[in-house]
Amino acid sequence: METKPRMLVILDVVTILLFATAVGMVFFYAPLEAVMGQVQRVFYFHVANAWVGMLGFMVAAIAGIAFLRKGDHKWDIVGLAAVEISLVFFFTAIVSGSIWARGSWGTWWTWDPRLTTAAICELVYAAYLMLRQGIEDPDRRARFGAVYAILGFISVPLTFMSIRIFRTIHPVVIGSGAAAAEGSFDMTPKMLQTFMFSLFTFSFIFADLLWHRIRLGKLAAKAESLRLKTLQ
Amino acid sequence: MLLSFFLQQGPAETTRYMIAGYAVIFGVMFIYLVSLFIRNRNLKRDLELLEEMEQKEK
Numbered sequence: 157m158e159t160k161p162r163m164l165v166i167l168d169v170v171t172i173l174l175f176a177t178a179v180g181m182v183f184f185y186a187p188l189e190a191v192m193g194q195v196q197r198v199f200y201f202h203v204a205n206a207w208v209g210m211l212g213f214m215v216a217a218i219a220g221i222a223f224l225r226k227g228d229h230k231w232d233i234v235g236l237a238a239v240e241i242s243l244v245f246f247f248t249a250i251v252s253g254s255i256w257a258r259g260s261w262g263t264w265w266t267w268d269p270r271l272t273t274a275a276i277c278e279l280v281y282a283a284y285l286m287l288r289q290g291i292e293d294p295d296r297r298a299r300f301g302a303v304y305a306i307l308g309f310i311s312v313p314l315t316f317m318s319i320r321i322f323r324t325i326h327p328v329v330i331g332s333g334a335a336a337a338e339g340s341f342d343m344t345p346k347m348l349q350t351f352m353f354s355l356f357t358f359s360f361i362f363a364d365l366l367w368h369r370i371r372l373g374k375l376a377a378k379a380e381s382l383r384l385k386t387l388q
Numbered sequence: 389m390l391l392s393f394f395l396q397q398g399p400a401e402t403t404r405y406m407i408a409g410y411a412v413i414f415g416v417m418f419i420y421l422v423s424l425f426i427r428n429r430n431l432k433r434d435l436e437l438l439e440e441m442e443q444k445e446k
Contacts, residue, residue: 188399189399190399191399191400192399192400192402193398193399193400193401193402193403194399194402194403194405194406195400195402195403195405195406195409196402196406197406197409197410198405198406198409198410198413201409201410201413202409202413205413241420244416244417244420247416248412248413248416248417251412251416252409252412252413255405255408255409255412256405256409258405259400259402259405259406260402365420365424368424369424371428372424372427372428372431375428375431375432375435376431378435379431379434379435379438382435382438382439382442383438385442386438386441386442386445
């Protein structure tokens with residue numbers, strides 16, 4: 157059985173330390189926001205979760221292109237791993253955003269352009285996993301997955317840009333937002349440091365989880381090929 | 389100015405939403421980590437079994 161690489165062990169430790177520091181910064185370093193109160197602290201990890209979601213969908217699209225060009229199944233494993241992780245983190249971003257909205261907008265959900273495009277994006281990638289399950293042939297599944305990940309990625313910039321293009325109540329963190337935005341706030345230096353550190357930490361979490369998920373994918377591929385061999 | 393001082397309000401009381409938000413964030417992360425661990429363990433078991441079967445066939 158393959159042992160865990162030393163670099164992965166180091167990455168695990170570094171990620172745990174970064175995560176503990178980020179949690180400490182969110183609760184003990186970042187100041188209390190003057191209007192929204194404690195619920196504003198959700199913002200740090202809410203955005204970081206959304207960042208991981210979008211990052212993973214981008215990695216999946218790149219892996220899709222690499223698979224179509226080279227035909228190497230390792231890219232299919234990378235794509236699947238990235239989509240799965242991103243789906244989990246994007247889901248968390250949507251739910252935590254909904255909780256933040258209840259605290260600051262007074263509603264759990266509204267069909268705002270950002271919320272709608274984010275929900276569509278999540279559903280697009282949930283469908284990717286479900287449709288993959290329905291294809292038995294590994295080559296066809298990988299080809300389908302690659303094309304789907306590339307096309308599905310259209311929903312990511314659409315989600316990102318929705319608050320910059322359409323009239324929305326969702327606040328814009330980076331850059332200028334819409335006049336109708338509610339729940340926006342000016343970040344103090346400590347808030348900004350916590351925010352940037354959370355993004356940095358979650359990038360490490362993504363890299364660490366991706367490596368673990370790729371190893372799992374390789375095991376699954378090995379088990380599948382052995383199963384097919386025994387069936388023949 | 390004196391009036392605005394007396395009318396000034398503190399931050400909204402939204403602690404329970406913060407707790408709910410972080411419960412979801414940590415909870416989902418924990419469940420995903422557990423799922424990775426369980427799937428890894430099950431796959432290793434399957435592989436051992438399949439390799440044993442392959443050995444017997446030889």
